[in-house]
Amino acid sequence: MNAATQEMRSRGRPRSEEKRRDILAAATHLFTVAGYEGTSVDDIATAAGVSKQTVYSHFGNKENLFGVAVSEKCRESGVDADVIEMNQPPEVLIPQIARRFVGLVKSPEALRIYAICTNSTESHPRIAELFYLHGPKKTVDALAEYLRQQNEVGRLAIDDPAAAAWQFFCMLKGEAHMRAQFGLEGLPAEEEEAYIDQCVAMFLRAYSR
Amino acid sequence: MNAATQEMRSRGRPRSEEKRRDILAAATHLFTVAGYEGTSVDDIATAAGVSKQTVYSHFGNKENLFGVAVSEKCRESGVDADVIEMNQPPEVLIPQIARRFVGLVKSPEALRIYAICTNSTESHPRIAELFYLHGPKKTVDALAEYLRQQNEVGRLAIDDPAAAAWQFFCMLKGEAHMRAQFGLEGLPAEEEEAYIDQCVAMFLRAYSR
DNA sequence: AAATAACTGGACTTGCAAGTCCAGTTTTTC
């Protein structure tokens, strides 16, 4: 159990970094596909081409491995804070962000992680927090910063940029996202597109000038 | 297995309606507290003061019991479609609805059911659908109908009432709801209140006249 | 080359929960 966290004694054969990566990759994949309960340590060992003992040698136990895997996942699919072009006017940038955001949150991967987080609040409270910080929080902060700047420049009139950012992203989810979360059939593409446009228009109407 | 669904042969001792209710009540409670995997049939039988055999006699198997329990739950905590006072002007009614809605979706029960649904999309697809129809869909439809009427009367200017209803409810969730879903510490009460007010104001600003 | 520790593969232990079986008891209908 402590082997995983100990500094290496530098005597004898060292742990293989490659195997560690393999295990982590397999775990990340399986967890995001089948969830925590749906993935056995044997599955992970097999998928990683490694013995079960080795998994335990590297990560101590399943729970710990889970934690490492999820925070890894967040970092890698880090929702881009820096892709925002701060100089673009809202009429150009806001629709772009809207489309990118909807695409992201409706992806099977994102939905899976979201579901895992909401279901491990008691058993693994840290997971949800890690995801929250690396995911949603980061995204909202980025938009809020943009809105603040546009407000200063006088292109928008927003008292509370952070609140406005939350409004915008939450609103965008709409029916389509909920249906996706519940595994229901998607709406017609035109309808989804129209909804996004309506959100953008409504947002700009409320906060313009 | 079929005993549960068969019409009673009306010979011999009939199944006790009371026990059925007890089982269902226990199941509903345990499922919404501990989730599907976290609740064993033994737990339910014990909590209902009944033998395990009786549970199986009434409901056939765990999965079926789960389905009945959840759809029951939806019906009972049925998000009121009819509590809407259609004649009230938006400036009065919208804030009321907002507060009631936020209170509802942040309740531990609602959060639990939501989490269960998003996590049983493969194993029990019907669950999520049942909840969706009896819960969110119903609520949105009710608001949409109100908005449509107010639009006709000329107190609001809304092209697509259904879309506007989705916008409103989704927007209201905001940071507070997500934090609740993730089991994170709540925001200061004043902040949450302020956010709700901002949403109401923003919505009315965008759709007034 | 000797010591050391990682790695393998497979057997093993432990614990849990779904679902079945059964013998005896109670309730209800005919």
Add this chain to the structure above:
DNA sequence: GAAAAACTGGACTTGCAAGTCCAGTTATTT
């Protein structure tokens, strides 16, 4: 009062997965 079916309680079967153990092997350091 006899037949039928629900109910109890507890033993039982089955299956699964976490985690351990071990004997043999492989890689690495001194």
